[in-house]
Amino acid sequence: MQELTHYMNGEHVKGVSGRFSDVFNPATGEVQAQCPLASTDEVAKAVEIAAAAQPAWAAVNPQRRARVMMKFVDLLNRDMDKLAEALSREHGKTLPDAAGDVQRGLEVVEYCIGAPQMLKGEFTDSAGPGIDMYSMRQPLGVTAGITPFNFPAMIPMWMFAPAIACGNAFILKPSERDPSVPLMLAELMEEAGLPKGILQVVNGDKEAVDALLDNPIVQSIGFVGSTPIAEYIYSRGCANGKRVQCFGGAKNHMIIMPDADMDQAADALVGAGYGAAGERCMAVSVAVPVGDETADRLIEKLVPRIEALKVGPYTAGNDVDYGPVVTQAAQQNILRLVQTGVDQGAELVVDGRDFSLQGYEDGFFVGPHLFDRVTPDMDIYKQEIFGPVLSTVRAGSYEEAIGLAIDHEYGNGTAIYTRDGDTARDFANRINIGMVGINVPIPVPLAYHTFGGWKKSAFGDLNQHGPDAFKFYTRTKTITSRWPSGIKEGGEFNFKAMD
Numbered sequence: 021m022q023e024l025t026h027y028m029n030g031e032h033v034k035g036v037s038g039r040f041s042d043v044f045n046p047a048t049g050e051v052q053a054q055c056p057l058a059s060t061d062e063v064a065k066a067v068e069i070a071a072a073a074q075p076a077w078a079a080v081n082p083q084r085r086a087r088v089m090m091k092f093v094d095l096l097n098r099d100m101d102k103l104a105e106a107l108s109r110e111h112g113k114t115l116p117d118a119a120g121d122v123q124r125g126l127e128v129v130e131y132c133i134g135a136p137q138m139l140k141g142e143f144t145d146s147a148g149p150g151i152d153m154y155s156m157r158q159p160l161g162v163t164a165g166i167t168p169f170n171f172p173a174m175i176p177m178w179m180f181a182p183a184i185a186c187g188n189a190f191i192l193k194p195s196e197r198d199p200s201v202p203l204m205l206a207e208l209m210e211e212a213g214l215p216k217g218i219l220q221v222v223n224g225d226k227e228a229v230d231a232l233l234d235n236p237i238v239q240s241i242g243f244v245g246s247t248p249i250a251e252y253i254y255s256r257g258c259a260n261g262k263r264v265q266c267f268g269g270a271k272n273h274m275i276i277m278p279d280a281d282m283d284q285a286a287d288a289l290v291g292a293g294y295g296a297a298g299e300r301c302m303a304v305s306v307a308v309p310v311g312d313e314t315a316d317r318l319i320e321k322l323v324p325r326i327e328a329l330k331v332g333p334y335t336a337g338n339d340v341d342y343g344p345v346v347t348q349a350a351q352q353n354i355l356r357l358v359q360t361g362v363d364q365g366a367e368l369v370v371d372g373r374d375f376s377l378q379g380y381e382d383g384f385f386v387g388p389h390l391f392d393r394v395t396p397d398m399d400i401y402k403q404e405i406f407g408p409v410l411s412t413v414r415a416g417s418y419e420e421a422i423g424l425a426i427d428h429e430y431g432n433g434t435a436i437y438t439r440d441g442d443t444a445r446d447f448a449n450r451i452n453i454g455m456v457g458i459n460v461p462i463p464v465p466l467a468y469h470t471f472g473g474w475k476k477s478a479f480g481d482l483n484q485h486g487p488d489a490f491k492f493y494t495r496t497k498t499i500t501s502r503w504p505s506g507i508k509e510g511g512e513f514n515f516k517a518m519d
């Protein structure tokens with residue numbers, strides 16, 4: 021059995037807490053590795069190493085720091101297949117999806133090559149007689165991030181690339197369910213020229229997270245995961261005086277207007293609802309057709325598409341649409357919620373409960389499910405299922421449809437399918453959700469824009485990547501300097517002269 025490590029001070033380090041968690045191959049159900057769970061002392065050690073290494077890194081000029089990112093991009097491309105395979109083996113997603121996971125992280129690294137431009141300060145010449153004023157963005161020091169299982173390459177890179185480009189040290193606490201790719205990324209960053217101790221990976225669970233939250237040297241915490249943990253980390257981190265941004269769960273609605281191209285809408289729903297087995301925070305999990313006729317047309321188009329989906333292990337080739345979910349607990353939770361939907365009166369139009377794959381009977385596969393006539397009081401509407409389950413809520417009007425999305429407690433992403441520009445514009449303006457697609461099902465912003473939800477999907481006031489990341493990972497210092505010539509001209513420092 022493979023025993024995984026932490027990555028500290030440029031080396032793979034064995035866990036010494038004596039605690040481990042199982043890492044599964046979700047396709048077979050077998051335990052393939054043991055992930056060490058760090059103790060408070062092991063986390064403290066990583067923080068100490070980071071604190072010692074960070075000042076020298078902050079003193080490296082931004083262009084040189086950017087060159088490390090450039091080289092890292094080359095190495096990611098070189099190792100793309102290896103990374104994707106390691107990712108699929110622990111997560112279960114298909115190989116093209118795993119390569120996409122790496123690619124969307126890589127794009128943020130590319131954006132961080134622009135650090136010298138992003139970190140340029142502001143300068144006011146002659147703010148008063150002989151007085152200049154300037155602002156500069158300085159790194160925070162030791163920063164940390166806690167990431168979820170569903171994007172084990174992309175989300176760590178969304179955090180550590182801007183943090184490190186800004187001159188910080190970064191401690192990554194990845195998901196204990198798929199920790200191998202984060203360890204590989206740390207190795208590649210060092211191969212790209214990053215000094216030891218600037219990026220470390222500490223594997224663990226709540227104990228490691230709490231140790232980061234309570235360590236006074238750690239200046240900021242980034243978190244992506246489920247909403248209850250996001251709320252916990254946000255409140256404990258803020259109470260400890262840290263800068264914190266937390267991104268939580270989702271229940272993304274897609275509204276289908278009667279004038280929408282129904283084939284496009286159905287294709288989009290199948291990709292966005294079932295891709296990656298629904299384990300995406302930007303997955304569409306609720307379809308809201310407007311009018312019964314639209315709903316009937318949509319369901320008619322959806323059913324054959326969903327029934328044609330190929331579910332299988334990543335090793336079965338590129339025509340597999342989605343793989344297993346991450347653990348048996350996730351599989352059972354999804355099937356429990358499906359049963360709750362049936363019990364509460366929703367109509368199960370496509371029933372994937374009996375799904376089984378020959379040769380992979382112990383894998384954590386879940387067949388695709390489609391519900392119709394779901395109502396807002398049902399658990400399957402209120403809760404995030406995070407599986408291949410699409411719920412249809414029929415709305416009588418556009419107002420009722422937008423009202424559903426507005427009233428839902430989550431606000432990560434949403435979409436509208438329509439040919440009517442006026443409706444699309446009204447939707448984009450009124451909706452209280454962070455990322456909006458117009459005839460686009462998964463509106464994930466590109467690296468140079470920012471990513472973040474509203475309501476219970478995000479806590480904190482700055483988004484991930486884009487310009488917000490450079491704000492999150494730096495603090496501003498503003499200097500007012502007076503030169504002797506100004507004093508001579510105005511005699512003693514003369515504030516009036518500044519008016």
Ligand code: NAD
Nearest residue numbers: 167168169194195225226229245246249267268269270301
């Ligand atoms: P999770 O909340 O279970 O775990 C996330 C991280 O928190 C992991 O590193 C885990 O070890 C740690 N953790 C778990 N329990 C903890 C506890 N009690 N105390 C401290 N730390 C704890 O989430 P997950 O299952 O890994 O990921 C799926 C969730 O992430 C979904 O809800 C999904 O919507 C969300 N997500 C959100 C976004 C976004 O940008 N909003 C992106 C991806 C995933």
